[in-house]
Amino acid sequence: MEDFTEPIVQIRQLTKSYRRGGQIISVLTNISFDINSGEFIALMGPSGSGKSTLLNLIAGIDKPDSGSLKVNGRDIATLSEADLADWRAANVGFIFQFYNLMPVLTAFENVELPLLLTRLSRDQRQERVELALSMVGLTDRVEHYPSELSGGQQQRVAIARAFITDPVILVADEPTGDLDRASADDILAMLQRLNREMGKTIIMVTHDPYAAKSAHSIRHLEKGELDVTNQ
Amino acid sequence: MHFLKLILRNTLRHKLRTSLTVLGLVVAILAFGLLRTVVDAWYSGAEGASSTRLVTRNAISLVFPLPINYQERIRRIHGVTAITHASWFGGVYIAPRNFFPQFAVDAKTYFHLYPEYFIPPAEMKAFLTDRKGCVIGRKLANTHGFKIGDTIPLRGTIYPGAWSFTVRAIYDGDAGTDTSQFFFHWNYLNETMKKVVARRTDWIGVYVIGISDPDRAAEISTEVDAMFKNSLAETLTETEKAFQLGFVSMTEAIVVAIRIVSFLVIFIILAVMANTMAMTARERIGEYATLKALGFGPRFLAGLIYGESLAIALTGAGIGILLTFPVADEFSKQVGTLFPVFGVSLETVYMQAAAAIAVGITAAALPAFRAARVPIVDGLRSIG
Ligand SMILES: Nc1ncnc2c1ncn2[C@@H]1O[C@H](COP(=O)(O)OP(=O)(O)O)[C@@H](O)[C@H]1O
Ligand SMILES: [Mg+2]
Numbered sequence: 001m002e003d004f005t006e007p008i009v010q011i012r013q014l015t016k017s018y019r020r021g022g023q024i025i026s027v028l029t030n031i032s033f034d035i036n037s038g039e040f041i042a043l044m045g046p047s048g049s050g051k052s053t054l055l056n057l058i059a060g061i062d063k064p065d066s067g068s069l070k071v072n073g074r075d076i077a078t079l080s081e082a083d084l085a086d087w088r089a090a091n092v093g094f095i096f097q098f099y100n101l102m103p104v105l106t107a108f109e110n111v112e113l114p115l116l117l118t119r120l121s122r123d124q125r126q127e128r129v130e131l132a133l134s135m136v137g138l139t140d141r142v143e144h145y146p147s148e149l150s151g152g153q154q155q156r157v158a159i160a161r162a163f164i165t166d167p168v169i170l171v172a173d174e175p176t177g178d179l180d181r182a183s184a185d186d187i188l189a190m191l192q193r194l195n196r197e198m199g200k201t202i203i204m205v206t207h208d209p210y211a212a213k214s215a216h217s218i219r220h221l222e223k224g225e226l227d228v229t230n231q
Numbered sequence: 232m233h234f235l236k237l238i239l240r241n242t243l244r245h246k247l248r249t250s251l252t253v254l255g256l257v258v259a260i261l262a263f264g265l266l267r268t269v270v271d272a273w274y275s276g277a278e279g280a281s282s283t284r285l286v287t288r289n290a291i292s293l294v295f296p297l298p299i300n301y302q303e304r305i306r307r308i309h310g311v312t313a314i315t316h317a318s319w320f321g322g323v324y325i326a327p328r329n330f331f332p333q334f335a336v337d338a339k340t341y342f343h344l345y346p347e348y349f350i351p352p353a354e355m356k357a358f359l360t361d362r363k364g365c366v367i368g369r370k371l372a373n374t375h376g377f378k379i380g381d382t383i384p385l386r387g388t389i390y391p392g393a394w395s396f397t398v399r400a401i402y403d404g405d406a407g408t409d410t411s412q413f414f415f416h417w418n419y420l421n422e423t424m425k426k427v428v429a430r431r432t433d434w435i436g437v438y439v440i441g442i443s444d445p446d447r448a449a450e451i452s453t454e455v456d457a458m459f460k461n462s463l464a465e466t467l468t469e470t471e472k473a474f475q476l477g478f479v480s481m482t483e484a485i486v487v488a489i490r491i492v493s494f495l496v497i498f499i500i501l502a503v504m505a506n507t508m509a510m511t512a513r514e515r516i517g518e519y520a521t522l523k524a525l526g527f528g529p530r531f532l533a534g535l536i537y538g539e540s541l542a543i544a545l546t547g548a549g550i551g552i553l554l555t556f557p558v559a560d561e562f563s564k565q566v567g568t569l570f571p572v573f574g575v576s577l578e579t580v581y582m583q584a585a586a587a588i589a590v591g592i593t594a595a596a597l598p599a600f601r602a603a604r605v606p607i608v609d610g611l612r613s614i615g
Contacts, residue, residue, distance in 0.1 A: 053608075061524050061607040082528065089526025098614050100521040104240035109233070116233055117526050161525075 006073075007034035008168060008201050009058055014067035016053055027053045031067070031226055033219065035169075040195040040202040042212035045221035051205040052173055054221065058203060059092050059171040060084050072168045089117045093162030093200075095172035099154040101146040101161075107133065108142045111160045118165065132160040136190060152183030159190055163200065170194065172204040176211050188214040234531075238538035245511070249543060252507045256547020256590070257554065259500035260583050264555035265562065266493035267579045273486050275407065275572035280472035282445040284344060287438040287455055288474070290465040296434035297464050299421075304458060305438060310451050313441035315340035318417060318434075322385030322394060324375070331371050333385065334436075335417040342366075344441050347408050354379065354400035362419050364399035368410030372401050383413075390424065409572055440468070497586045504594035508540050512598030519602045520610025529603030536599040537592065544591030552583050 014031040017024050027050040035041055043051045056062040057069060060076045069077045072091060079087060094100075101110045111132055115125045133142055136156040146154050155175060162170055172191065176184035192214055194200045204215060212218050220227050242249055287305065289295035296318070306314045320333040338359055342348060350358075350366065358364045367377055377383060377398050384395045396415050404410045417435065425432045442451055452468035459466045469477070512519075519532050555575050563573040 056608050059524070061611075085523070085526045085528055088524065094521075094524050096521070096611070096614070100517065100611075100614060102237075102518060102521075104237065104244060109236075112233075113522075114525050 006037065008037040008039075008072055009035035009203075010068070010070040011058070012068045014054075014057065014069060015065045016050075016057060016062070017065055028057075028064075029225060033226055035201065035203065037201055038195070038199050039217065040192070040215045041204070042215035042218045043203065043205045043221060044207060044209070044212055044218055047207065049221040051207075051221050055171050055173055055203060055205050058169070059094065060088050089114065089165065091168045093165065093167040093170040095155070095158050095162050095170065095175045097174040097177040099146070099151070099158045099178075101154055101157055103146050106143050106145055107138060107149065107157045110146070110157055111164055114161060114165045128164060129160075132164050133157075136160045150183070151179050152186055155179065155183070155187050156190065159187070159194070163194060163198070168201065170200050170202045172202065174205055174207070176206065176208065184208075184211065234534065234538070238535060238542060241511075241515075241535065242539050242542045248507060248511075252504060252543055253547045253550070255500055255503050256544060256587065257551040259496050260548045260551025260587055261554050261558060262496045263493050263586060264552065264575060264579050264583050265559060266489050266496070267582060268555075268559055268573065268575050269570070270486055270489055270493075271576055271579065272570035272573045274476075275409070275570075280470070280475050281347075282448070282470060282472070283442055284471040285440040285442060285448060285452055285455070285468050286471050286474040287440060287466045287468040288436070290456070290467040293437075295464065296436055297438065297466065299433045299435050301459065301466070302435075302438065305440060305455055308451060308454055308458070310442055310444060310447050311440055312443050313340065313344055314438055315344050316417065316435040316438045317341065317414075318420070318436035319389070320385070320387075320415075320420070321389045322387050324383065324385055329375070331374075331411050331413055333413040333415070335420040336414050338414075338416045338418070341414065341439075344439050347404055348402040348410075349404065350400050350402045358399035361397060361399050362416055363396055365396040365413060365415040366400040366402055367398055367414075368412050369401055369403045370410040371413060372398075374411070377401075390420065392423075392427070406574065407572060437474075439471075497590065501590045501593055504540065504544065504590050505597070507543075508536065508594045508598045511539070512536055512602050516602065516605060516610045517614035520605065520607045520613070523607050524611070532602045533595075533599035536602060537595045540595035541588070541591035544587045544594070548584055548587030551587075552580055555579075555583070 011034070012032050014028055015026075016028040017026045019025075031054065043054065045051050053062065057064050058071065060071070060079070064077050067077070068075055074087070076084065076087060102113065105113065108129055111129045112125055115128065120128070130139075130142075133139055136159055138153060138156055138160070141149060141153060141157075144153075146157070149157065162172075170191075175191070176187050179187065188211055191202055191204065195202050202215075204211070206212050287297070287301075289297055297316075299316070302314055302316065305311060315337045317334040317336045320335055322333050323329070324331070342350065342355070348366075348368075354366075358366050365383065367383075371377065379398055379401065381398045382395050383398060384393065387394055396413075402410065421432055440451070440455070442448060448470050452470075455468040456466050519535075522532060523529075559573065559575050563570065566573075
């Protein structure tokens, strides 16, 4: 194992509940843990245990009720909506279970999308997008629309979109949940390569132990509380 | 660039839904334009009215006549430069649906007061020398194919009997001029009536008075009416415009109804558009959440929805406006001389465009607000 000095994600006393009807549902209670830079961790736990909620908080698309949440040295729990959006664009790459590609955009345009929020020129964008699509092995699908691609291919486009801005962390919520075994293997291998070769910190939610094996370490969530098991 | 591409492709995503909405807009904008043009046509007589002409009618009602001997007395009033008279004839050409206005006029003086009617001097001369001659407008001539020398039979209603006139002159006018009228010699009418119903002779419908200074219109009107105060037939004098508007106001209720319907049409299409946009935005809530997660702001999302709504509204309006012209032409042909001046005004086109823009913006308002506000996690949960 490498020596990780500064944790890239620092979570302290994080609490999150949802209000449904008149009822308050406690999802996460006093969660504290660190994720080191360059780590690839799997968040596991039964359905409804709060995995996605925790991931969404780390990714800055949801707000905790209390506790602190530092990512890359910045306490994102205190950021305004607009600042948080900018922060996400610069720091987080998203991979979703159902790929979440824009159906009206081609593979190329989907991957290019996050770059529209940067200052890169058209030529610079094109160069980057072509490189990213070649890294996920889709050079021959550049002009295809999502509906013309298989699930595995769509998820590869989504992965290219996630790392195109060179974010600090990649978050993946059940990235293989909708794929057959072969495509899932493909995606997991790709995430491992991103972690190993590009040093990307990856946080992956999964309920599949087989998928979790790709990670360095596994954290189990049980009824809103963590218990740590190192592989 | 990418923004417009996204809007365009989103618009074309549900081709059937978009086409039907555009079709609805085309019909609504077209109907709105036509109804407004009908209202315009109704008021067109007043629009073209001259400010140097006054009209004197019987104070009780337009349907009561005035004695011919008032003419010389009015002429002597200071500021009056000319005077003539016209009487509504109300004859039927073959069938009532062929309606066009007919006036018995003082042939020698009438056309001096109406310089907007262009008549070739030779034709004018021919008319003046033929007691049973008539002058007709170009539009009327075209509608029924009347030519110089043709005989036009009219069945009298107010003045009973079978009348017939020979076309001696055809007048032209510019776009705002009513060229659907028919004029003939009042002398001929008067002499004929003398033989039939003697008590109905030497009466005319209205006097038309030419004045040199429009600013004195009110003053001269008062003077005319004062002159005939307490006489057998008291008069009411007003500017030609006021006279025309008074004529129009008899049918004001219909005009108001048409106006209301024209706005109801826009309101209905607004409801249809708003429904389409709400449906569209609801389906894409997951996409909007994804865009937000990637860092796109609420303004970008609102822009996508407003853009799509406006794209649909303006496409529909564009086609609707273009269709208004040929359809109005056809409509004008169908109704013949009922609306003497029937044309789509520039103002109507602006109103159509403004209505479409208002519909586009209003229909997008709520969906855009919702899309901008929905929490990302809620939007994402709608996928899958
Ligand atoms: N936006 C929300 N509103 C209300 N309840 C929610 C919301 N998101 C999650 N929950 C609830 O919180 C709990 C944890 O959800 P989640 O984090 O999605 O679990 P997991 O991903 O582990 O299956 C569940 O009981 C879920 O119903
Ligand atoms: Mg989940």
